[in-house]
Amino acid sequence: MEANTYLITGVSSxxxxxxxxxLLEAGKTVIGTVRKKDKVQDLIAAHPDAFDCRLLDVTDVPAVQAAxxxxxxxxxxxxVVVSNAGYGLFGCAEELSDEEIDRIIATNLTGSIQLIKSALPHLRAQGGGRIVxxxxYGGQVAYAANSMYHATKFGIEGFCEAVVQEVAQFNIGMTIVEPGGARTEFRYGSARVADLMPEYESCHGFLSMLDPGKGLAPGDPVRMCExxxxxxxxxxxxxxxxxxxxxxSETLRVTRERLAAFEAMEELAASTDFPEGE
Structure with missing residues (x-):
């Protein structure tokens, strides 16, 4: 499909x-949402006509729908609608506050759901489009001290897998993007860390990952976005x-382990059925 106009949440970083x-350098139109405009002044200045910058907090459901x-x-x-707004939260389950739990669900999961739900009637009315x-890959692979981040990403992936089956009849396609570690502010700036407890020190290896002085992530955000x-x-x-x-490689490893575990349950699963003919 030829795509000329994009709606992208979270374009500040x-x-x-x-x-x-x-996209703007390629001559496309971008409606980009931010919570503050200070970090996108470069885009505003360089593309005053093609960049439509909107203020939006995706945790505000009525505001998402109105936007x-x-x-x-x-x-x-x-x-194309790109559901991108979100952040990482690190900490073991017992270390997380109720506010931290509620906030990441509202941003990463509910915010994404409401954006997609709000866009569907428009995409359907115009005869199709694409959702990204x-x-x-943490939507498939789980690590200690990432429980709530995984919860939101496993959750949105399940939502998308169901919705794509509902809207295929309307020529609406959907792609779930699963990047690995990349050299972005997501890892080196916007990631949030819970109030850590010494009892869980063995699970705090992520602190090294968040420190650029300990080595940078391998992913190139420019190539990934391309x-x-x-x-x-x-x-x-x-x-x-x-x-x-x-x-x-990690996704394949975990998927193979998961498949082997399921295959080993064949007799167990069958043992809970009614006998044939009953």
Whole structure:
């Protein structure tokens, strides 16, 4: 599909900012949402006509719905909706506050669900389009001290897998993007850490990962965003796209282990059925 107009949440940094930059430089129109405009002054100055910057906190459900409706009213057609706003939260379950739990669910999970739900009637009315949901290979692979981040990403992936089956009949495609570690502010700036407890010190290896002085992530956000943008032209839409060699190897390892465990349950699973004929 030829995509000319994109709606992207969370363009102030990371993948969102890089995607917006590449698209604008390619002559596309970008409706980008931010919580503060100070970090996108470069895009505003360089592309005053093509960059439609909107203030939005995706935890505000009525505001998400109004922003989507207003974007379509102003631009007439939006070809691609990129659900990108989100952040990482590190800490073991017992270390997390109730506020931290509620906030990450509202941002990463509920915010993404409401964005997609709000966009669907517009995409359906215009005869189709594409949704890109930014996830992570942590939507398939879980590590200690990442429980709530995984909860939101496993959750949004399940939501998307169901929705894509509902909307395929309307020519709406959806891709779940699962990047590995990348050199973005997500890891080196915006990640949040709970109030850590000495009892869980053995699970705090992520502190080294968050310190650029201990070595940088292998993922190149420029190349990753190029692949994401290219995927919009692919028909049919790929359901998943894993970015990063380590992300793929870990996903394959866990998937193989999971499959072997399921296959070993064949007799157990069958033992709970009614006998044949009853």
């Amino acid at each position: 990371g993948f969102g900012h890089e995607m917006a930059k590449q 989507v409706d207003d974007a379509w009213a102003r631009h007439g057609r939006i070809d 949901q930014m996830s992570t 692949r994401i943008i290219e995927s919009v032209e692919t028909e049919p839409a790929p359901l998943r796209m894993v970015l990063g060699s380590r992300a793929l």
